[in-house]
Amino acid sequence: MPRPSSPRLKDVAEAAGVHVSTASRALNEQTAAMVQEETLDRVRRAANQLGYRVNGMARALKTRRSMSIGMLVPDITNPFFPPVVRGAEGALAKAGFSLFLSSTDNDTDKARSQLDAMTEARVDGLLLGMVQRRDPAIDRLRAGAIPVVLFNRTVDDEGISSVVPDDALGLRLAVTHLFELGHRRVGLVVGPLFTSNGERRLRAFRRSARRLGLEFHVVEATAFDEAAGLRATEQMIREFPGMTALVAGNDLLALGAIDAGLNAGLRCPRDLSVVGFNDMPLAGRLSPPLTTVNVPELTLGRLAAEVLLSLIANPQQQPERIVVPVTLVSRGSTAPPR
Amino acid sequence: MPRPSSPRLKDVAEAAGVHVSTASRALNEQTAAMVQEETLDRVRRAANQLGYRVNGMARALKTRRSMSIGMLVPDITNPFFPPVVRGAEGALAKAGFSLFLSSTDNDTDKARSQLDAMTEARVDGLLLGMVQRRDPAIDRLRAGAIPVVLFNRTVDDEGISSVVPDDALGLRLAVTHLFELGHRRVGLVVGPLFTSNGERRLRAFRRSARRLGLEFHVVEATAFDEAAGLRATEQMIREFPGMTALVAGNDLLALGAIDAGLNAGLRCPRDLSVVGFNDMPLAGRLSPPLTTVNVPELTLGRLAAEVLLSLIANPQQQPERIVVPVTLVSRGSTAPPR
DNA sequence: GTTCTCACTGCAATCGGTTGTATTGAGAAC
DNA sequence: GTTCTCAATACAACCGATTGCAGTGAGAAC
Numbered sequence: 029m030p031r032p033s034s035p036r037l038k039d040v041a042e043a044a045g046v047h048v049s050t051a052s053r054a055l056n057e058q059t060a061a062m063v064q065e066e067t068l069d070r071v072r073r074a075a076n077q078l079g080y081r082v083n084g085m086a087r088a089l090k091t092r093r094s095m096s097i098g099m100l101v102p103d104i105t106n107p108f109f110p111p112v113v114r115g116a117e118g119a120l121a122k123a124g125f126s127l128f129l130s131s132t133d134n135d136t137d138k139a140r141s142q143l144d145a146m147t148e149a150r151v152d153g154l155l156l157g158m159v160q161r162r163d164p165a166i167d168r169l170r171a172g173a174i175p176v177v178l179f180n181r182t183v184d185d186e187g188i189s190s191v192v193p194d195d196a197l198g199l200r201l202a203v204t205h206l207f208e209l210g211h212r213r214v215g216l217v218v219g220p221l222f223t224s225n226g227e228r229r230l231r232a233f234r235r236s237a238r239r240l241g242l243e244f245h246v247v248e249a250t251a252f253d254e255a256a257g258l259r260a261t262e263q264m265i266r267e268f269p270g271m272t273a274l275v276a277g278n279d280l281l282a283l284g285a286i287d288a289g290l291n292a293g294l295r296c297p298r299d300l301s302v303v304g305f306n307d308m309p310l311a312g313r314l315s316p317p318l319t320t321v322n323v324p325e326l327t328l329g330r331l332a333a334e335v336l337l338s339l340i341a342n343p344q345q346q347p348e349r350i351v352v353p354v355t356l357v358s359r360g361s362t363a364p365p366r
Numbered sequence: 367m368p369r370p371s372s373p374r375l376k377d378v379a380e381a382a383g384v385h386v387s388t389a390s391r392a393l394n395e396q397t398a399a400m401v402q403e404e405t406l407d408r409v410r411r412a413a414n415q416l417g418y419r420v421n422g423m424a425r426a427l428k429t430r431r432s433m434s435i436g437m438l439v440p441d442i443t444n445p446f447f448p449p450v451v452r453g454a455e456g457a458l459a460k461a462g463f464s465l466f467l468s469s470t471d472n473d474t475d476k477a478r479s480q481l482d483a484m485t486e487a488r489v490d491g492l493l494l495g496m497v498q499r500r501d502p503a504i505d506r507l508r509a510g511a512i513p514v515v516l517f518n519r520t521v522d523d524e525g526i527s528s529v530v531p532d533d534a535l536g537l538r539l540a541v542t543h544l545f546e547l548g549h550r551r552v553g554l555v556v557g558p559l560f561t562s563n564g565e566r567r568l569r570a571f572r573r574s575a576r577r578l579g580l581e582f583h584v585v586e587a588t589a590f591d592e593a594a595g596l597r598a599t600e601q602m603i604r605e606f607p608g609m610t611a612l613v614a615g616n617d618l619l620a621l622g623a624i625d626a627g628l629n630a631g632l633r634c635p636r637d638l639s640v641v642g643f644n645d646m647p648l649a650g651r652l653s654p655p656l657t658t659v660n661v662p663e664l665t666l667g668r669l670a671a672e673v674l675l676s677l678i679a680n681p682q683q684q685p686e687r688i689v690v691p692v693t694l695v696s697r698g699s700t701a702p703p704r
Numbered sequence: 705g706t707t708c709t710c711a712c713t714g715c716a717a718t719c720g721g722t723t724g725t726a727t728t729g730a731g732a733a734c
Numbered sequence: 735g736t737t738c739t740c741a742a743t744a745c746a747a748c749c750g751a752t753t754g755c756a757g758t759g760a761g762a763a764c
Binding site: 705707708709711712713714715716717718719720721723724726727728729730731732733734 | 735736737739740741742743744745746747748749750751752755758759762764
């Protein structure tokens with residue numbers, strides 16, 4: 029019966045004429061110093077010869093480090109996330125970690141089952157981008173010993189590391205921009221308020237609008253996508269006539285809002301100015317080019333990964349809550365009111 | 367010294383007062399029938415009580431199945447890929463598999479190192495979207511026993527399963543569309559010819575253009591992104607004056623082409639019609655809305671995953687080469703020549 | 705009362721590595 | 735020549751599951 033699987037350390041050791049423990053040390057950077065130069069060579073040569081690749085599962089089982097991390101995003105097809113994933117993946121790969129990625133489709137059950145899968149895979153850390161403000165999944169995670177960093181959204185609980193955009197600054201910039209263009213009657217199509225972005229952006233919007241003396245109205249969208257933006261804006265147009273401008277909870281909501289406006293005979297930006305949030309890729313090439321709040325997505329992903337890595341290196345570490353600065357990008361979807 | 371880690375099967379077994387092998391059988395669907403109803407209950411209760419999660423590494427080590435698959439894409443920030451990833455992930459999750467995702471940034475070295483990492487993680491299969499027509503990485507993989515399905519691009523070698531769009535049909539549709547609009551002098555900004563999409567689209571373009579009696583010129587872009595599209599089109603404009611329309615190797619190249627045209631004073635579609643390929647998300651909302659060849663991305667990803675799953679279930683299986691049909695979506699970036 | 709079944713459970717080997725400890729042997733110190 | 739030191743290597747336990755096989759005991763068959 030021929031051995032069907034790939035060569036094991038034992039095979040390498042035999043080929044090199046050493047004990048498997050010696051082969052193990054020879055092949056590990058950390059321990060290679062323990063073994064004689066000449067032996068080192070023999071083992072390495074044998075390993076190359078046989079095309080040996082360490083069995084990560086066996087190693088992980090023994091060392092209790094899988095060298096993998098799990099990343100959950102609400103929806104990978106939301107253009108905001110791919111750059112975040114890329115930023116995270118780049119930083120992780122540099123440190124030798126692989127990435128388990130999963131889209132939860134904004135579905136709590138799916139999120140839980142994916143989280144279970146990652147727990148079973150014994151990932152060394154988690155990057156979570158889909159949490160709700162009060163999230164039972166997080167509570168269960170806190171009990172466990174697995175390092176977690178939240179990104180994009182965070183939880184109300186202060187005890188967990190996170191990397192999020194500066195929601196308050198973003199909304200202030202957006203509202204101020206509209207005010208300076210001359211708008212005085214401004215709507216907010218906010219994302220779901222069970223998310224931190226929803227709630228924070230709403231609060232900042234209210235505060236800015238009040239301070240500037242604007243008339244305003246708020247409608248909560250059921251999700252962060254175009255369809256929800258469309259529905260919410262239809263409602264907004266019914267409930268808040270005379271509105272000349274609108275801030276959306278993110279860029280996809282903004283697209284839905286523009287559509288709803290069009291359906292109601294309001295052209296953007298002539299009859300209705302719209303500001304998005306995120307500055308997702310291609311936002312500047314849309315028709316009209318979207319005025320929006322830029323979030324440095326790659327950086328956000330990279331930072332989240334770096335915080336996680338340092339948390340893995342030192343689990344006792346205090347939680348770190350990073351707020352990434354944002355800027356307003358003024359493009360074609362906003363204009364002075366007529 | 368308290369046990370810091372999560373509960374093991376042994377802990378569950380002790381809590382339930384049974385042997386660990388019995389606990390193992392009780393907790394596995396396949397083998398649960400072997401154990402008495404009453405014992406089953408006790409074990410399950412104990413497992414829930416302790417919050418037991420199987421250690422995937424230990425299981426994988428013993429069973430030689432990691433229940434994970436690796437997916438390599440050239441660039442996750444290319445909007446074409448997220449829906450493909452999502453399609454694949456959905457199908458895989460349904461079958462209980464997790465997804466290792468990695469962006470290779472079109473870098474052969476990075477691809478190789480990621481492939482090594484996946485090999486070490488002992489993934490049960492690979493979904494590769496970044497292969498070149500003659501790819502040494504594939505040759506190395508063929509030797510091994512790990513099931514592979516290529517998507518989006520394929521290799522010249524016939525022996526490997528793949529799921530790719532119908533490049534030939536797509537280009538024929540694009541060229542015919544331009545012909546019917548009245549264009550007679552048409553360029554092709556093709557993707558790198560070391561990719562199957564590049565080469566196949568070029569061939570189909572030439573054939574269609576000849577058959578229709580068009581004058582044509584081809585420039586090869588160095589990558590599938592906007593910057594490469596811009597550069598290639600600048601060259602095209604120099605070398606092929608009087609061109610009224612252009613087919614791009616994908617949507618990002620098309621965007622670069624539109625920019626290059628603008629820089630040269632050619633407005634799209636008034637002075638230069640442009641057809642893309644892929645119909646990436648938001649393509650229809652761009653300015654101008656992109657005429658392009660629609661590839662059903664979600665389906666493509668799902669199919670790739672399904673082929674891989676069946677290959678994993680039955681490794682002796684003949685390779686399957688699926689060609690996914692495409693359609694032309696006529697929008698605003700094409701118009702009759704002036 | 706024995707023996708045979710058969711359903712259930714326990715035993716122990718195994719997957720492929722890592723790592724603390726023991727062993728070995730050559731040269732230094734005496 | 736004996737003992738000590740130390741570098742290099744071998745031994746063996748262990749990580750946490752799975753699974754072929756052996757054991758057990760209750761009831762059936764005789």
